[in-house]
Amino acid sequence: MNRNCLLFLLVVAGAWAQAPAISPAQPGKASTNAPAQDGPCEWVDASTHHRIIRLSDEQGSASLYFHQTAYTAAGDRLLITTPEGLAVIDLQTRKVRPLVEGRVRNVIVGRKTRQVFYLKDDTAYATNLDTGATRAIVTEPKLRTGSGFAVNADETLLAGSWVDRPQSPPANSTPPQLPRDRGDNYPGKGEMMERRWAARIPMSLYTVDIKTGKINTFNHSTDWLNHVQFSPTDPGLILFCHEGPWHKVDRIWTIRTDGTGLRQIHHRQMDMEIAGHEFFSPDGKTIWYDLQTPKGQEFWLAGFNLATGETKRYKVERSEWSVHYNEAPDEKHFSGDGGGPNSVAGAGHGQWIYLFTPQGDHLSSEKLVDLSKHDYRLEPNASFTPDGKWIVFRSNMFGPTEVYEVEVRKTD
Template structure:
């Protein structure tokens, strides 16, 4: 029920491998996750976290005070899809999809407003909020019936890619309530991110296996100009899980191989300006994490994988801290996450709190998804 409160008793355990004290922030009632790692999810003072949980029977939004354990149910809707929500960290307003309806909810008053309705026959993407809180950007894509799904993650990805669904990138002016189509094409578009420093710059991707697409693109909302960044050699190069840093740089995970039949990839973090100028390229000693994120001062990274040496075989089970030094990635395990990776919801997706002091991640290591926090010890 909207407005219902819960008092969560945090569980703290010392990580058996690193000695770091890890706090379980949710209590295992239903599945609880934090929204997608590219979006704003934590209040500016690092005290309130936006949570998505099924503890009330279906996916709803909750706020969680990380100091007190006070959890408040923010919504009571019927068709909230996990990972698509975001939080205005200053105004404490959450934005989310209830089916095709874009809504907002005030974390303090619980007032809900309807902002926009996507057209029928299309499904909606992750919401991205500009740094000034004035704009939301997202994509809606044609809802196509697929024939190759097995229930496993990504089993329909190739078919979805080759079907080339109509996709339209939208930007909503939350002040003036102006809604505009920024770009559209017959391509599978996702991962829309609006720049935190210039709301006219929107980063998006052509979805699909990373080595089969030109992944990363920029569209300018003021001119509708689009252009690719980090241009790839198909079959030999791949990039993805791109995001903006706080200062407006673009970070992506990149890898390259010598031939299209090779299974030996070399992994890098790449940092770019939005014009495509490469500012840094840093090689991993082994495999890279699946997802990475940057701290507020942009001198430390976190990933849901930690391979400090090529010989370290269990790195997929760890949250890792990453520093860039002399064109290399220095990797150190922070703690064990132990997630199964079997569903999108169980992906750890680690993020930093805005004060840079803690890492938040998701894991289903206890049978259901919970949200965890570990201190950043460098």
């Protein structure tokens, strides 16, 4: 790491709890009540005895959304966002190197080559993580309107969703100016979701040929199409969602890149049952998702087997419910990023990074990181490193947003 800082070993019981309180900060920036301060570079969590290392060297840096691939196929590099653009972290030396300058969005690293794909304005780009060589793949104004962005397993296609036609704003209206650092759960998000879902804006899914830039559109709909993901193993299979209030939508779907094979993955069995934050297993055989039967009452991690159509469920304790889950590369464990005091679980003491292990019909848990100082308006979005030895997450527990990793193995 390039930024000078002290090494803190917080191993005395209660040391973390006795640390000076940090005023809640807007995600991505320091608290306005006090000057921004560097947290420790490395420490052992006093509550869990797991080692934590800060990976980023610039305040305001963040890891990618939980299902967006951020690692090279070789497992030696991690891609993060910074206030200046994109940066690459060497996971062996932990050295941070700037890669792409300027604000970008919808970032994902390829599973085959050492390239990162992203959108900047109305153009899709590919940049080599080692050389920085960059090329424009395609320019299309509709790319500004979309959401969800993915690259397939053999890196021949990109995919996403976009608005099919421009929407005229109401007369004499001024579009709201949302701050860049508003976080994941900003005030009024629920109302926004309701309005956007009810608007029934025409959308479609699209693919882009990475070599030629040719665009193909399909699945034209007035559903709000979002969270587009490719199978990690099947280059022709797309996972996407119908976005909106979870209790009002049939959320989780798959489709082939030629527009065939539309398939609903989860079917509601009771009123107010919700399912979402879906993601593929590493082998591409299962789609995992957060299931609540009904909302805020019973919590599960559910997995739909694509070959058999069968669903398995692991019970999750209310206090251990997480905003997002992820699966380890060996498929023996899951991560969870906990939930804030205003989460759907509504219970305290859930602000942790968890390691979950399936045991029978439930998930047993181990706490890895104390996030009691973390402001959950910024979601931690945990993910396993390719070797399964670390879990990477983002946090504002010391004020500014930074990228951290916690060692899965407990410190001796």
